[in-house]
Amino acid sequence: MRIDVKKCAALLKEQDNILILTHAHPDGDTLGCGFGLCHALLKMGKKARVINADEIPKKYGYLYEDMPVYDFKEDFIVAVDVATENLLGPIADLYSGRIDLCIDHHGTNTEFAENLLLEKTAAACETVYKVICELGVETDKRIADCLYTGLSTDTGCFRYASATAETYRIAAELMDCGADNGRINRIMFETKTKTYAKLERLAIESMQLYCRDRVAVITVTQKMYEESGSNEQETEALAPLTRQVEGVEIGITIREKPDGTCKASFRTFEKVNAAELAKCFNGGGHPQASACRLNCSVDEARKMLVEKCGEFLK
C-alpha cells in the first residue's frame, strides 16, 4: 500500500524492535537513511538496528560510531533506498515477503513491501528527514551527518540535475543542525586512497570511445585490482568519469567479478534513459544512473553493451 510521510511516521511510532535493511554494495544514501532513521528510533527509546549483506566501507564509519548495538528479535522490518528485494543481496531470501515498510525514491520500486513511502526525490534521505521531523525527533548532529551524507552522495555533491531546490533546502537545514558538510564531502569526494588513485589512472587509461565518440567505456579487471592494490569497494567513483568527456552521452563502467562475469554501470545525460538501458539487461536504476549484472566476460559485455547503446542513440 502506498503511504505518505504522516502515515509512515504513525506506523513507526506504534512499533518496537525495528530491523532496518539497506541495499547490498551499500552507498551513502542507503546507509545515511538506515543509520539516520536508526539514531532517531533509538532516541525515541525504541530498539533498532541496521543490517547490510556486505561489509560497510570504512569511510562510512562516522555514520554509526558510538551507536549502541541491540540484540532483539525483530517485530517490524523496514527497507530503505531499496527498489527491489533482490537488491538486498545475499540476505534477500531471509526477509523476502516479510518487509513491513519501504522508504524509497526509485521510480522502478517493485512495491514488494507491505507499506511503501515513495517520493521521487534526488536522495531517499530527503524523505527520511521528513519522516524523522514527523516523528517529532529533534535532528541532532549524528542524524544530520547521516542524512546530509545521503543527499550529497546521491547527487554527486549537489551537482546532478536530480538535485532540486528542496534538496538544497534540506541540506541547509541539516547544516543548521550540525551536519559537518566540509568533512563529509572531503571524505566522500576529496580523498583518494593511494590504491584508488592508482586504480583510477589504470581505469582512465582503459577508456575507449565508440559510436562516433558518443559512448565511453571504462573496464576494470581483476588484474587492475591486483596491480593497484585496490578492490571493488573503491570503484564507486569511477562511473561518473565516463561521461565527463566532451560529447559523450553514455558512459559505461564494466567491472570484472572474481568469477569472470561482470557488472556494468551506466551514466547518461538527459537524452538517454539509463534505467531503460539497464532494463534491457535485467538491471535498473535512475534515469541518469543505472546498473546491471552480466553473465559473460568483460570483452563480450563491452561488445553487447556498445551494440545496444548504438540502438539507443539512433
Place this chain on the structure above:
Amino acid sequence: MRIDVKKCAALLKEQDNILILTHAHPDGDTLGCGFGLCHALLKMGKKARVINADEIPKKYGYLYEDMPVYDFKEDFIVAVDVATENLLGPIADLYSGRIDLCIDHHGTNTEFAENLLLEKTAAACETVYKVICELGVETDKRIADCLYTGLSTDTGCFRYASATAETYRIAAELMDCGADNGRINRIMFETKTKTYAKLERLAIESMQLYCRDRVAVITVTQKMYEESGSNEQETEALAPLTRQVEGVEIGITIREKPDGTCKASFRTFEKVNAAELAKCFNGGGHPQASACRLNCSVDEARKMLVEKCGEFLK
C-alpha cells in the same frame, strides 16, 4: 568606507553609466557577479557593461548571451570579487584610484575602493544576490544562472567547508528563480574537453609527493600544453586534484608561463592557511585556496615552495 548591503543598493540606485570590472584570469564568481549585477542594472533602465582584462573562456558564454552592449562614458565604477587593484590585470592602471565601489568576499581585500561591501561569504555572488534583492529587481532566470554559477564554482560545487547553510539556501532560491543547476554544473564540472582530458592525464603523471607525502606538487609546462593541445585557460580544474591524495595537506600546482616564469596555486585543508603561504611569495587568496606569481623557472619554484611548505607543516 565600509558599507552594508542597504547602503550599497542605495548608492547604485543613484547612479547611471555603470562600468563593472571583474578580475583578470576570470572565474565563475567574478563573472557571475559582474553579469548578474549588469543584468539587474539594465532591468532598472540603467546603462551598464562588464569588462575583463582577459578573454572570457567560452564555457561562460551563457552568462551574457543576448546581453545588449552599450557604449557610454562611465560615471560610476564597480569592481566585483576583486581583492586588490592589481588583480584587475593589465587594465588596473586605467582604473587605479578611480573605483567607486567594490563588492567582495576576500578577507585580504585592500580597501582600494571608495566604498567597500565586504562579506566573508563562500562566494561574492551571495552578496550580489542580496544587493539585487535590495535594489528591488526581480531575479529572473538570467540573473539566477549568473549568481548560481558563482556560488557553485567558488565552492567546488557546494563541496568545500566554506559553503554555509546560507550558501545552500541562496542556491535554492536561485533554483526557484529558474537557475539551471544541472546544465551549469555539467558545463563547469562534468565536461572535459578532449584537450583538457589529455592535459589532466599529463598533469597527474607529473605529480610528486614531498614532506613525507604531506605535500603534492603538479607541474604544468608549456610542453604539456603543446602535447595536449590545451592551454592555460583550461588549467582551473587541476589545482583541486593536488589535495585529493590521502594524507596530502598542501597541494601545489605550478604552471609555466610562456616567458619561463610561473604561477603557483595552493590548495590546503584547515590545518594550513593557504593565504598565509601565498603571502610569503607576495600572493594572496583564501584560507584554503590561494595563488602567487614567481619570477623563476618551474624547477626553482618547486624547490622554493616545497621548502616553505616544510616550515608551515612543522
